[in-house]
Each structure stands twice: as C-alpha cells, then as structure tokens.
Amino acid sequence: MPKKIKTTVIENGFEKEVEIEVPDGPPVSWGDPNTNRIIGRSIPRFDGPDKVTGRAKYTYDVNLPGMLHARVLRSPYAAARLEPGSVDVSEAKKIPGVKAIITLDGQTGKTLRYAGDEVAAVAATTPEIAEDAIRAIKVNYKPLPFVVKPEKAAEANAPQVQNNQPNVVPSAVQGKDEDVAKGFAASAVTVEGTFESQVRLHCCLETHGHVCKWDGDRLTVWASTQNVHGVRQEFANGLKIPQDRVRVITEHMGGGFGSKFGARTEGILCAQLAKEAGAPVKLMLTRWDEQCGNQNGPGAKGKFKAGASQDGKIQAWQSAVEVYGGTGRANIPASSGPYIYDTANVKAQGFSVFTNTGANAALRAPGHPQASFLTESVVDELAYKVGMDPLEFRSRNLKENDPKTAWWREEMRIGAQRIGWDRRNKTPGMGTGPKRRGMGVALSTWGGGGSTGTIVDLTIARDGTVVVSTGTQDLGTGVRTLVAMIVAEELGLPVQAVTPRIGDSDYGFSQGSGGSNTTPSVAPAVKMAAVDAKDKLAAALAGPLGTKPENLVFGDSKITAKDDPGKSMSFKQACQRLPMRGITARGEWNSDLRQSGVAGVQFAEVEVDVETGKTRVLKVVAVQDCGRVINRLTTESQINGGIVQGIAQALLEKRAEDNLTGRILNPNLEEYKLTGAMEIPEIEIHLYEPHGRVSGIGEPAVVPTSSAIANAIYNATGVRVPSLPATPDVFLAAAAAQKGGHA
C-alpha cells in the first residue's frame, strides 16, 4: 500500500510543502547510535586534502587547451530599451584576440530592467582582452523611467517595473478584522512597531559561471551549480538540443546559498560563445557582475500591532509585511502571521513590491531569517511588556499540537543552562557605563525532509573495491563524505574503503541542493543501495560459508556467521568469490529514513557600546534539532556557518542602491560587509537528536541568529533596533528616538 507523506520541495529556489505518495515497504532504520561505528561520528571530509592543497579543481579552475575567456557587458541603466541593432560591436571585433561576440538585442530587442542586466558577451584569448572588448562595445540605450525605493514604487504614478503587473502585488488576507478586534479586547498589553530586514547579497566566493566545450553536437559543461541535473535540463532547453547531448560536471563548487540553481543567461551565453568561436569558453562572472547580477535575498518590512493577556498568551496579531525582491516576487513566512507562534486571532497580509533592482533568489532559508527578525522582535516586546521571562513567554505561545513544541522547550532549557540565562538583565539596559551586556533568544523552524527521486548506484568489484555514485553536488556541506560513510557503515568497512563519486549528470539522478534537502534526499537512497548490495553479497556467500544469508553479519572488514564466529571471511576474500561482474546495486529514496520539520533555538550575548553604538557579539549558543546526525563534524560546521552568516545579517551586511541611478553602490566585498575573523564570537553548539530519522540542516541555523542578537541588544540597552543591520548609526538613531534609551 502506498502511503502519503508531507515534505518540502524546492520550486524556483523556494521551499513549498507538498504531499507525496511513497511505497510502503519493510521498516528500515539508521541503527542504534550507540553501536554505529561510523554514522554519527566525526569524519573529516574526503575532499579536504584536495581543498587545502589547491589541487581541487572548481569550475573557475578548469583550464582547457585553447580555452577562451568571456566577459559580459551589462546595462548601466536601471531601466532601458535595447532596440534591435543598437549594439555596435565593430570596434570590439577589431581587437586582436577577440574570437566571438553575442549581443542580446536580438530580433525584437530587450527591455533592461536593472543596472546590471545583460547586454552582450565576448570571448577572447585572455580575460584582460575580453574586458577590453566589452569596453569597446558601443550601445545606444534608450533609457526608461525607473524606480529604486519600494516606497516610491508604491506611489500612484510610479514607473511600472513589470509590463504585466502593478508594482505592489498583495497576497490574500489572513483572518478578519472582527477576530483581531476580539483579540485586542482580551489583551492586557499591546505593542506596535515597524521592523525591517535589509536586502542581502549571496556573495558566493566562486562567482556564478561555466566552462563550455563542444565536441561536435555534444556539450560538456563544468558548472558552479547546486543543481547538476537541473542545469543539464536547462542547457538542453535553452540550446534546443536533447539532454543526452549535454553532460554537466560539478566536482567542487565555491558556494551557492540558494543562488545557483539554473543555467541562467550567462550559462547559455557561454555555450553559444563556445559554439561560435569553435573553442572551449570559460565564462565566470566578475565580482561586480556577481553583486549586481540577477540575485539577492529580498528585504522585508513589516508593520505590526500585537496584544497579549497577562498570563502571557498572544491574543491578537495584526500585520502588513512588504517584501522587496527587486524585479522578482517573494513572500516570507511572516506575511501570513506570527511565524512560529500561535494565536487564534490574526489579521495579516503580505505585499510583494517590485523595483528596478536585480531579481531575488533563494538565500539560505529563504524568507525565514527576515520573518524571524520581524516576528521575534514583536514577540520579545510583548514578553517584556507583560513582564515575563522572554523564554517562558515563548514557551507559552508555541502550538500545542505541533510535535516540535516539546523539542523547542527542551532546547530552550538546554540553551538557557549553557549560556547562563539567569545572568541576563532582569530590566533591559539596567547596567551602567558605556559598555552594556545583555542576552537574547530566538526560535527557528525549517523543513529539510528531502524528497523522492534520487538514484544511487553501487558496485562492488571482485577485488573488493566499492564505488558509490549519484549525481548530487557538494556545496561544501560534506555530502561526498556522507555518501561514503553510509555505505561503509552498512558493509562493515572502514570509510576509506568506499569511493564516492558525485557531481556529474552521467550518474544517477539527484535533485537540486535546496531547502536543506540534499542529505534527507540522498542519504536514504545511499542506505537503500548499500542494503541491496549487502543482501546480494550475503546471498552469494551464504553457500560457501555453509550458512543462511540472514545469518551473516558485516563488520571489521569481515563477513561472519552470527551463530558461528568460525564461519568468517574477510570482505576481500568474499568478493573474490563473486562472478566477474561483481555486484551492482541500486538504491532509491525511502521515506522511513528521513523526517521533515526541524526546531532550533539560539541564544546570543552581546556587548553594546552605547556611546559609539557599536555591538559586539560575545557568545552564541545554538541548540539545533538535526534529526539523526550522520557526520557530526560537518553538521557542526553547518551550524557555525549559519551563525556566522546570521551575524552579518544582524550587524554588517546590506546592499546599498543609488536612488538617482539605481546602481548598486557596494558591488564588492569591502563595502558590502561580511563577517570577518574579528567579529567571530565564542560559539557553542549542541546537536539535539529527538528522533532517529535524518533531517537537512544547511539552512535552519541561519534563521534565528539575527533576531537573538537584536533581542540581546534590547536586553543590554533597552533600545529596540527597528532595522537590520544594527550598525552604530541605526542603534544611535533608535536610542535617540526612544524615550528612556541611552544616547
């Protein structure tokens, strides 16, 4: 009997909950954590030695004989019309070393919608010459009216960003006026406020890009992507060739964070340039292109009014949340209500606001860090106004019918102990002197349950070598290592005895790495392939060992009869008894091995200099539900990563646009501030494993960091920061505006 389960899938880079049908089979599990030899331990990643020595070849590092280098010419205007024939490449063509030029004015022209939109691309013998060539292209732009700031976009006579829709697109209203009025009537306290999270940039250190090489009608693409098979399909569609003519390779990739799902314009251009030039072409975006190009993590601004009764229950929640995704539409979980928390009386509406800035893309836990800052700020305000411990207040407003509620409560207990929650200011800002310390807390949730589709192939050769392959990609999460670990555990081998092969569309299908779905999608399929291989090996060896297959146990690189340790053979010896073809096994996804829905809690301790407005994060404690952990070492690294990115969101990063031109003012890595070595606090991680199934963990840890820090700033100073990043000027302005603040 097939059964129905709920899980999250990624559509266009955004998570969506769906119900899928899965076959029902015999139960399967990850085994006992106390007796597992490899699963749940800390195993250094397989590609570590290649990455620390510089041997690892990323797409950016692929150098092929005769390869050309490409550059893209981009619009200097926030909006302009590119009429057919308006791009003059005659001078560029004359430059020695220029081999191919493609312009995007085409037969019908192109409407450029942001400063950075693609106009033309050049391939040349060196990157320097390609750069010369794009400078030599003359373009007759027809500038159009444009709008940069969301508040201007909402005005009645604002230039329309998209041809076919208004600048402000409202979502359906949740709840009714009378309900929320009832809730406010039942409230002892109410709070009102407007909170805003900034537009952020992904800043992948390896920029987006490809190397394309044609052999006749066959195309090989080295892609810096988080979606090997999806990219193959997009190249085939974009170039109108069959998928079997395209191979996509991603051996290593230098960061994606949600922005690298497609072939995108520059990928298709790369293949077209290579065709035209008759030579392989490398087209990697420049840093300027990367920062100004077509992706950002959207900003969000919410206007809130909320009420709570004296017993600490949220009674009413009224909100209007605008999301700023440039030329793209976006929603965040706070658009429809108070994110994690429960309240019977809600009236909420979301609005997607278009501007002439690059489109949004998924950025690590898309929508959640913004939702967290907006809603946790309001919830924190309510807690203090009711006069209740913010931890207790949160606990009282969790959904009682949610299985995660018990986990959150336990995580809050663990985290409070670890950070010493009792040391917090009982009255915000109660300290003296210019440097004030305080603590804050915030909760998070995510799906991360994976989905069906992954195909894993496993072969055991007669010499005992084990190769496991699937077309997934390693974004830096360590999936390559995890694949080997699972097989080694099942077959009773040391982890080094298994060779994992990933990152190639010639291997079995695997979905894009989004929604923290890689591990929960790939790991079950790997496990099932290993189980299949083990069953086949046991069947082949039972006879020679004079026992039944179900009596055989695999461990210590040996295969032994359970009831008679004398009947034993080394794994190598056993494999020599296999027929020439060895063993081939295949695994597909099994829903019993994974679970969707994770809960996390983070605590932050900060020190704010109330004279300069500068905030320093002293310590972050993360208690994170991961389901069953496969590789402790790399799981902890993901939590570190979430926190470090969350610190940037809280205190440092923000895309700045010029109102007059629509251009990005900080398209680099020094004026766009990322967390650096000096900003790293003490970080304490507690992996919480409430059940034995695997959940994805790439995204949830970034969700609550910025809100925990903002709440800690309040606890330290009594000043509520209304917007992120909470840079010194933002803090000092908030302090000055707020009665009772310290400035």
Place this chain on the structure above:
Amino acid sequence: MEERDSRDLTRVSRRGFIRGVGTGLVGSALLGGTAEEAPEAEAAAANESMGPGPVPMTLTINGQEKKVTAEPRTTLLSVLRNDLDLTGAKLVCDRGSCGACTVMVDGKTAYSCMMLAVDAVGKKITTVEGLAPSNGLDPVQAAFVEKDALMCGFCTPGFVVSVRALLNKNKDPTLDDVKEACAGNICRCGTYPRVFEAALAAAETVRKVG
C-alpha cells in the same frame, strides 16, 4: 544622452587604474612590441619601458623558475592561474579585499590580485601548492582537514597561506594573533571558528616537530 559608457565611472578597474596613474615600470609605455623583441621584464625594470604587448619574464614560484609571456598589465594571480595552471590561489574580489588569492612574496603574505606579474620578477613566490611536501600535507593543511576548517573550500587556500605565514614567524600564537593573521581573509560559509582551532592545533604540531 551622454554617449560615454557611464558605467566606467563606477567601475574603475585596478588594471585601468594602474595604467592610468602609471608606475615607474609601465607608466611611460607608449610603444607596442611583440613578445620576441620585448626586453625581459627584469632587465627592463631599470630604465626601459615595456608593453603594452606581451613581454617575457621569469618568475620564481615554489622554488622553480617559470618563464611566461604576459602583458605588463597582467596580475600575478592571472599569470599563476591562466598561464601556469596554478589554480590554488582564487580570484574572488579582484581588488584586495577578500584574501582568497593570498600567496607569500619573499615570505610575507600578499594579495596576488593586487600585484602585477612583472613586479614579482626577482621575488620568491610561494603559493598554496608549494606548501606541502610531495606526497603529504603541511601541518597547517593537515589541521585544516582534521578540524574541518573548510566548507565550500574556495577561501581555504588563502586562509592556509595566511596561517602558514603566521606560524613561520610566530610558533606560539594566541587566538587573537590567529584572528589578526586571518583578518584579511573572508569566508562566506562561516568556517572561522574551526580555522582558529586548526591554526592553534597546527602551531602545536609545528612546535613539536620544530
């Protein structure tokens, strides 16, 4: 409408800047020339101009002499990656703000994206590829692997070189020393806590083995 590509105003490239302002080496270069007739970079450095066409030069990289021919405007990083296939140093920000291209020049860390290849002539360049013994890992590299001081790994070669350069001059660094040594390197994945751990662990190994 103004004809000039106004983007240039906001996007002055380093190479353009170096060319525009001029340096002793390339500023007065007005005449072209083929690679064959151009003087070797080292010889020319004294009083002759070179470029803008490709010029031959000899670089000392990881203890080996490498002959390359490149335009004088070419950065050391570009020559390493595109001419010598030494792709360990990464091109990330292309303007000296992220440290992914860090190499050692005469033992001191330098951003190879901010140095012209012709300016590296006569200096000892060490890249991440030059740190490890032929079939093993440098203690810094080994510690990075063991402590998982890397995720996507694109920043990793830069961090490894920065930490190695620190340990070359200070075998007993404090956490603050490590942070300072890594202050010119950016990691977007957020590996810093483990980079610090790895650096301190490597220091211990270096002290033991001398």
